[in-house]
Amino acid sequence: MRVRLALWALLLLGLAQIGISILIYLAISGWLEDQVNRSLLLTASQVAGILYDPDDPRSSLDIADVRRQLANDDITSLSFLREQGFFVRLVDMVNARVVAASADYAIPAPHGQMSQPTFETVNVHQANGTSESRLYTLPLDYAPGLALQVGVSLRDVREIQGDMARVLGVLLLFTAVSTPLSGWFLANRALTPVRAAVATAAEINASDLSQRLDIGAAEVELEQLVRTFNAMLERIEQAFRRQRQFTADAAHELRTPLSIMLTGLEVTLSRERSAAEYQTTLASVQEEVQRLAHLANSLLMLARADTRDVPLEMHDVDLWALLDTVIDQLAARANEKSISVTREIAPDLIVRGDEARLIQVVYNLLDNALKYTPAGGSVRVTAARHADHIEFAVQDSGPGIPAAEHPHIFERFYRADAARSRGHGGFGLGLAIAKQGIELHGGTITVISEAGQGARFVVNLPARV
Numbered sequence: 001m002r003v004r005l006a007l008w009a010l011l012l013l014g015l016a017q018i019g020i021s022i023l024i025y026l027a028i029s030g031w032l033e034d035q036v037n038r039s040l041l042l043t044a045s046q047v048a049g050i051l052y053d054p055d056d057p058r059s060s061l062d063i064a065d066v067r068r069q070l071a072n073d074d075i076t077s078l079s080f081l082r083e084q085g086f087f088v089r090l091v092d093m094v095n096a097r098v099v100a101a102s103a104d105y106a107i108p109a110p111h112g113q114m115s116q117p118t119f120e121t122v123n124v125h126q127a128n129g130t131s132e133s134r135l136y137t138l139p140l141d142y143a144p145g146l147a148l149q150v151g152v153s154l155r156d157v158r159e160i161q162g163d164m165a166r167v168l169g170v171l172l173l174f175t176a177v178s179t180p181l182s183g184w185f186l187a188n189r190a191l192t193p194v195r196a197a198v199a200t201a202a203e204i205n206a207s208d209l210s211q212r213l214d215i216g217a218a219e220v221e222l223e224q225l226v227r228t229f230n231a232m233l234e235r236i237e238q239a240f241r242r243q244r245q246f247t248a249d250a251a252h253e254l255r256t257p258l259s260i261m262l263t264g265l266e267v268t269l270s271r272e273r274s275a276a277e278y279q280t281t282l283a284s285v286q287e288e289v290q291r292l293a294h295l296a297n298s299l300l301m302l303a304r305a306d307t308r309d310v311p312l313e314m315h316d317v318d319l320w321a322l323l324d325t326v327i328d329q330l331a332a333r334a335n336e337k338s339i340s341v342t343r344e345i346a347p348d349l350i351v352r353g354d355e356a357r358l359i360q361v362v363y364n365l366l367d368n369a370l371k372y373t374p375a376g377g378s379v380r381v382t383a384a385r386h387a388d389h390i391e392f393a394v395q396d397s398g399p400g401i402p403a404a405e406h407p408h409i410f411e412r413f414y415r416a417d418a419a420r421s422r423g424h425g426g427f428g429l430g431l432a433i434a435k436q437g438i439e440l441h442g443g444t445i446t447v448i449s450e451a452g453q454g455a456r457f458v459v460n461l462p463a464r465v
């Protein structure tokens with residue numbers, strides 16, 4: 001990343017500086033050329049004025065005089081030309097001939113009719129080498145065929161341009177060296193907190209998830225990342241804790257029936273027993289094995305759904321028929337405790353879902369309602385369609401659940417009153433399985449209850465699409 005940032009900085013700054021350098025160079029060169037052109041124009045009109053005065057009727061272009069003046073034989077008004085580095089000549093454009101010149105320049109005379117003044121840059125070959133000159137040709141309208149040419153060497157201009165190119169080149173070189181270095185330096189600085197975070201993150205492992213990245217040391221831009229990472233660690237730590245708790249609870253639940261069985265078997269086998277005694281022991285072992293089988297099934301169901309091993313088999317499920325099935329299964333239990341089960345179910349309520357899982361959910365809710373409601377109580381099952389969901393509820397007249405327990409009752413292995421619940425044969429997995437089943441269907445399950453007021457479990461399922 002540091003190398004990439006350094007290279008990007010070099011590329012972008014380099015391109016910008018090359019562009020700016022070219023612009024500066026072109027602007028100053030243009031301005032210099034403009035200055036040269038201006039001075040040529042001015043000189044030409046000055047010279048033209050000296051050679052010939054159109055307002056003086058006696059005046060005429062005297063070639064001999066022009067020659068003399070340009071040759072600087074006498075002290076003339078044109079002597080300033082040489083001092084300022086200009087050269088002037090009079091050319092005959094018809095014959096391409098130099099008529100008079102202030103110096104002998106090896107520039108061919110222009111040929112042909114030219115009516116407009118022109119500027120051009122020409123190479124002047126002289127004994128001491130070739131140099132460039134800027135030449136202004138001014139056709140004289142009072143002397144047809146003749147033109148005045150004023151030129152000046154561009155040596156100074158070229159020197160300035162050369163200096164300018166050198167300065168800009170040195171600046172460019174400086175940028176080429178300093179930009180990647182400063183890019184590297186800045187990237188290094190900016191990445192220091194990231195490296196610190198990476199070092200801390202590398203120390204975090206499954207056995208100690210309590211460490212967090214230091215938010216105080218993070219730059220504002222990194223703060224969000226650090227916060228997100230810490231939040232993720234928090235969730236992972238909680239998940240690990242839950243997992244550990246789950247394993248410990250599961251082991252505990254397995255151990256209890258196993259030790260009951262072991263003790264029962266040991267006592268029974270300690271001496272010769274009658275057939276009836278063996279039968280009693282085997283019956284109690286059978287009961288415990290049934291509990292274990294039930295526990296194993298529940299755990300397997302939770303684990304499979306957690307890992308999404310078994311996909312839901314989605315069908316249209318008739319809620320009325322589904323309730324019939326569950327109530328039939330539990331009718332004996334309700335009768336035993338003389339609990340009246342009533343239904344208020346809107347007709348033709350169709351839910352899209354996995355029938356087996358939905359039966360499991362309804363069974364667990366009704367099973368709890370029958371389990372915890374004292375004999376002679378009542379259980380009411382309602383189901384109705386709303387705008388975008390189907391609400392299904394199981395209400396009982398039992399002891400209810402204190403508000404403080406509401407957040408926990410859906411947790412795995414949670415039993416509000418362990419002693420009471422175990423007496424009922426529960427492992428604290430029924431509601432966890434119900435919640436998981438509902439959530440797999442994209443629904444929610446909540447409890448409305450207060451101690452002593454009965455409990456109402458409300459399930460919301462998305463309406464059939």
Ligand code: ADP
Pocket residue numbers: 364368369372373396398399400401409410414415416417421422425426427428429430431432455
């Ligand atoms: P369990 O197998 O112990 O019934 P659940 O997960 O089904 O486990 O329920 C968790 C706890 O919620 C139970 O231990 C019980 O205390 C409480 N609970 C569940 N349903 C009811 C209910 N209808 N009335 C009162 N308490 C309930």
